[in-house]
Amino acid sequence: MEKEKIIGILGGMGPEATIDLFQKIVKLTRAQQDQEHLRIIIFNNPKIPDRTKAILYDGKNPLPELIKTAQELEKAGADFVIIPCNTAHYYHEQIQKTVGIPILNMIQETALYIHHTLPQAKRVSVFATIGTNQAGLYQTYLNYFGIETLPLTKTEQEQIMEIIYGVKAGQDLNQLKKRVIKIAKLQTEKGTQAIIAGCTELPLVLKDGDVAIPIIDPTLILAQKAVEEATP
Template sequence: MIAPERTPHATGPVAARVPTGPVAPDAPVIGILGGMGPAATADFYAKLVDATPAVRDQEHRRVVIWSDPTVPDRTESLQGRGPDPLPWLRAGAEKLQEAGATHIAIPCNTAHAFVPALLRYVDVPVVHMIDEVARHLAGAAPPVRCAGLLATDGTVGTGLYQDWLHRRGVEVIVPDARDQQAVMTAILSIKAGRRGATETAVLAAVADRLARAGAEAVVAGCTEIPLCLATTDVTVPLLDPARILARAMVALTAPI
């Protein structure tokens, strides 16, 4: 079975890290297009630091963060209830490029519905978080063939994960209507700063039902979910897309 992701607050021992040497002044720059939401952006940066094999400051990656919490709600836009966030995403990507970003990460699952349109305005690679998750699942030993999904209504409704995972031969199980409503309520609660036992219990219960329906692993497909749900709360491996994306960004920007 695929190894579970570590809990959000876990860090590896410094002694186990392999130094890579100081980063050169012309080294790649990771741009984080964030603010969706702010806590998830801060969490992603922490995971980026944790994923870097550094033993001193100078061995970490160069990073630029653009955190814009005024980006319109992605789910509301996808459901026709709110403005298109693309202009905000485009402006943020342009700010990152002006600041020297050579690779862009977007630590928001639902925002990836707008990545195809965003790519028309971006001159540097945008590393696709959902594609990285699909690669991770398919490359597991043994490969995961059925994954449960906890995500926003926008992510579930647009079939983002379904499309990308199916390309890798992975079936996706989503919650029923009642459970999806509970997941969305929990996500909004976490965004509002409530990360207590109630939110954890709701998400864990839905994850358990997905596992009993055949999911071999569960994807925490909203970057707020890992702020409240740990691997120890679920009965099958819990995958954190933000952590997977962080590892991909570190690998792509490794010193030559």
């Protein structure tokens, strides 16, 4: 009989997003009592340098700290790793080469989810950091399935960045929610058929049902995949 696997969460980018992923895993687990929940090792490492600054502005390289954190999770007994940070997936392959356990790819899983669950969505918007969007992290996987991405305007992208860093800074979530919904409605008017909340801070202020089209939550998709992977 296959044994239950231990989940490792490479967290801290940011801490609120890490909490959100953990809570979603707990809620998605079919458990009637404590002992039926999954074992999870969380390394909340907020000292990992900013990913967007590194990718675009020659900031401090986060890769050494990402590798070190993944290796610590492996040493602690994790059977696989998940990373609640979209932009960190820019380094996914490089981190994977340094550990002997799988690192699930949230961006790949999200593209697969849209392809299988929303086959009618052939044009989507990616609300993410400038680093994620300029690196084409989602676009690469979505293009594979013939899904077009509707680009954000420069102003919309700047506002999304302000909202993301506002969540990180603990600003009023209701005010941030109003701002992101306004951008979502503009994208809907331009013909987008779904919106990916492609930064792990965004599902805290943008949820399915907030606008007329589906809001895709990669954190939720990753949580579901982790539960499936860990459950015998």
